[in-house]
Amino acid sequence: MAEHHHQRPADAVKAYLPDNGPSTTQVVSIATLFPVGSILLSLAGLILTCTLFGIAVSVPLFLLFSPIIVPAVMTLTLAVAGFLTSGVFGITALSSFTWIITYFMKMRASLPGQFEQAKRRVGDAAGHMGQTVREVGQKAQDTVWS
Incomplete structure (x- = not known):
């Protein structure tokens, strides 16, 4: 156990690293992604700079x-909203008329x-009613004559 505490720092770091080096696929992907990431980061910086310049000029x-x-x-917004609203109402009216006609x-x-x-x-109702009227009339007649 005493030997473990007296390891060199380089050996301690190597204990956390994998035994074999990176694979060819990993090396190729790093070699490909590093330039792509650098270009995208540069473009992001350029776009940020242009945006700040545009704000500084336009404000x-x-x-x-x-x-x-x-x-x-405001006028353009209201005009566009009016056209869109009238179009929606027109489509609603046409679809309503179509449904009613159908x-x-x-x-x-x-x-x-x-x-x-x-x-x-x-x-059927008239026949049933006539039969009922006949039956009631017959009962009334029987009651009167009896």
């Missing part, structure tokens, strides 16, 4: 022209069958 211009720009943007066409196609069914029901 004073925006403040200078805001009495013109703000009402113009509904009436289906109802009209099934109307003759419904009339025949209604005639049968009325006839």
